[in-house]
Amino acid sequence: MKALVYHGPGKRALEEMPKPEIKLPTDAVVRITKTTICGTDLHIMKGDVPEVENGRILGHEGVGIVEQVGSNVSNFSIGDHVLISCISSCGRCTNCKKGMYSHCENGGGWILGHLIDGTQAEYVRVPFADNSLHLVPTGVDEEALVMLSDIFPTGFECGVLNGQVKPGDTVAIVGAGPIGLATLLTAKFYSPAEIIMIDTDDNRLEVAKKFGATQLINNSLGNAVEQIMALTNKRGVDVAIEAVGIPATFDICQTIVTAGGYIANVGVHGKPVQLNLDKLWAQNITITTRLVDTVTTPMLLKTVVSGTLQPEQLITHHFTLDQVMQAYDTFGNAMKEEALKVIITNGILLDEVMRAPEVKGQSLTEELIANDSPGG
Numbered sequence: 001m002k003a004l005v006y007h008g009p010g011k012r013a014l015e016e017m018p019k020p021e022i023k024l025p026t027d028a029v030v031r032i033t034k035t036t037i038c039g040t041d042l043h044i045m046k047g048d049v050p051e052v053e054n055g056r057i058l059g060h061e062g063v064g065i066v067e068q069v070g071s072n073v074s075n076f077s078i079g080d081h082v083l084i085s086c087i088s089s090c091g092r093c094t095n096c097k098k099g100m101y102s103h104c105e106n107g108g109g110w111i112l113g114h115l116i117d118g119t120q121a122e123y124v125r126v127p128f129a130d131n132s133l134h135l136v137p138t139g140v141d142e143e144a145l146v147m148l149s150d151i152f153p154t155g156f157e158c159g160v161l162n163g164q165v166k167p168g169d170t171v172a173i174v175g176a177g178p179i180g181l182a183t184l185l186t187a188k189f190y191s192p193a194e195i196i197m198i199d200t201d202d203n204r205l206e207v208a209k210k211f212g213a214t215q216l217i218n219n220s221l222g223n224a225v226e227q228i229m230a231l232t233n234k235r236g237v238d239v240a241i242e243a244v245g246i247p248a249t250f251d252i253c254q255t256i257v258t259a260g261g262y263i264a265n266v267g268v269h270g271k272p273v274q275l276n277l278d279k280l281w282a283q284n285i286t287i288t289t290r291l292v293d294t295v296t297t298p299m300l301l302k303t304v305v306s307g308t309l310q311p312e313q314l315i316t317h318h319f320t321l322d323q324v325m326q327a328y329d330t331f332g333n334a335m336k337e338e339a340l341k342v343i344i345t346n347g348i349l350l351d352e353v354m355r356a357p358e359v360k361g362q363s364l365t366e367e368l369i370a371n372d373s374p375g376g
Contacts, residue, residue, distance in 0.1 A: 002347075003057040003121030004324045009047030014324055017057060020117065020125035025072035026090075028129035030082060032321075032346045034146050035062035035119045037331045038086075039177060040268050043245065044113075045332075048270025052114060059120030060086040060112040061149035063142040064346075066133075073129045081136040083301075084119060084126060086150035087294045088112060091131035101131075102291040108132075110291060120324060122346055134297060137305050143343050144304055147182070147311030151341070152300050154266065154292040155182035155243070160190065161296075162288035163239040163264035170194040172228060173213075174252050175243035176204035177334065178314055178341050179266055181211060183241055185309060186300075188212050192239075196231065198224050198252065201335045211313065219252075228256045242266060247273040260284045317342040 003017040020029055038061060044052050052058075066080040076082065088108040089101035102109050108128055112118040117125070126132055136145060160183060165171055169192040173180045176199035184195055196215040197208040205216040217227045228237065236258035242250050245267025253263045254276050263285060275287075303309040316339050319327040327344055330337045 001122035002321055003117070004059065004328075006044060006052060006056045006058050007054050010045060012045065012058070012325070012328065014322070017117075017121065019123050022068055022070045023125065024127065025070040026128050026130065027070045028066055028073055028076060028126045028133065029068040030062075030064040030084060030124055030126055030133070031067045032062050032064040032119055032122060032124060034064075034142055034346070035059050035344045036146050036149075036341055037120070037327060037344070038150055039179060039245075040150075041113070041120075041328075042332055043268045043270055045328075046270065048268065049114070056113070057117035057121050057124075058113045059118035059124075060084075060110065060114065061146055061151075062119035062124070063136060063145050063149075064124070066129075067123065069129065075130040076133055076135075080133075081142070083134040083136055083145050083297075084112075084124070084149055085132045085134065085294045085297060086110065086112065086153075087292060088127045088132045089294075090128050096131075099293055099295045101293040101295060104128075120321075120344065122321065134301060137301065140305055141312055143315055144310065144312040145301075146343060147314055147341065148297055148300055148304065150292065151178050151182045151314070152186065152309070152311055153294045153296050155179050155184075156186040156296055156300065157292050157294075158266040158288075158290040159183035159241040159243065159264050160187045162290050163241055163262045164286075165190045165192055165239055167191040168193045169238040170196070170232060171239045171241065172196040172198060172237040172253075172256055173241045173243055174198045174224075174249045175267065176201065176208045177243065180241075180243035181208060181314060181340065182311075183243055183266065184208060184211050184213060185311075185313075194231075194237075196228060196237065198228075203335070203338045204340070207340065224252055225255045232258075237261065239264065245269045247271060251276075254280065257283075257285055261286075263287045265289045314341045315343055316340045319344050320347050321345065322347060 089104040090106040093105035095103040171192045197213040198217045200220045240253035240257045243266045250273045
């Protein structure tokens with residue numbers, strides 16, 4: 001099969017790789033129909049995630065068709081149309097029972113495209129399939145649902161929920177990339193009075209305005225703090241959400257948050273940041289960190305079905321898997337290319353309404369061949 005393979009910082013290639021197989025009875029093998037590239041993948045390419053090994057297939061987001069199931073998989077059958085969670089979780093350990101799927105004690109967590117091969121390929125093996133896949137509702141745009149693999153639960157859980165966004169709050173989101181925009185769209189669930197978006201890209205700020213941001217700040221001159229203090233009568237913001245993952249943006253959050261406020265870190269940090277406790281210790285500030293758990297994915301699915309949330313608004317570019325190298329170049333030069341999220345389509349697509357009979361341990365391909373045999 002074809003797959004995007006990581007070969008160390010700055011090195012990637014589209015290669016032929018072995019098709020994944022069932023390793024454990026709780027596994028499923030999914031034929032990818034749509035996937036995407038995440039900002040975390042760019043952090044990996046920069047060398048910010050050193051545990052990713054040479055030869056790893058990247059990607060942790062996608063939608064596809066169940067091709068094969070292990071003998072202990074009970075919630076899914078061959079032919080099911082599924083959303084793949086970026087977090088794999090057993091659902092049984094102490095942390096999973098707390099809803100901390102990202103810290104699954106049985107080998108789950110963020111492993112796809114990180115510690116095991118991921119979704120930027122024709123096929124992927126999904127561990128703990130019963131708790132790590134979601135059925136795609138009939139008639140819902142699968143490209144929209146790719147956004148629910150990671151960025152929307154991440155923005156919602158790590159930014160909005162951790163930041164305790166409430167009606168009437170003044171919220172600042174530092175970073176108007178896909179995660180920042182997903183945070184903006186889900187923050188609107190709670191009716192904050194102001195949503196201030198901060199970035200250095202005018203195009204992304206204009207998109208944020210269309211999505212409901214009430215104030216836009218271009219920080220190209222490095223004066224975002226001054227602008228925010230002017231907008232808030234020197235009070236600062238109730239919730240400061242860091243959605244980039246660099247020291248400078250975390251510093252902005254520390255400076256603009258008001259007494260009793262929240263700093264919610266969402267960004268993936270590859271370097272240490274300075275914590276200004278000398279200024280924050282007496283300000284009743286709550287600082288939160290979190291790796292997405294995806295516990296809110298079922299709820300977010302309902303908002304997509306109802307039309308309340310429209311994740312497809314973030315999609316700006318389309319590629320096939322054969323064009324994945326070009327897709328990385330486009331996503332990595334987001335400002336120049338005016339890119340938000342890219343969709344990568346597997347060149348070999350199955351009819352989305354196809355539903356093969358459940359045959360545990362047998363692949364869909366094998367069954368189609370069997371059914372197509374003379375006299376079958």
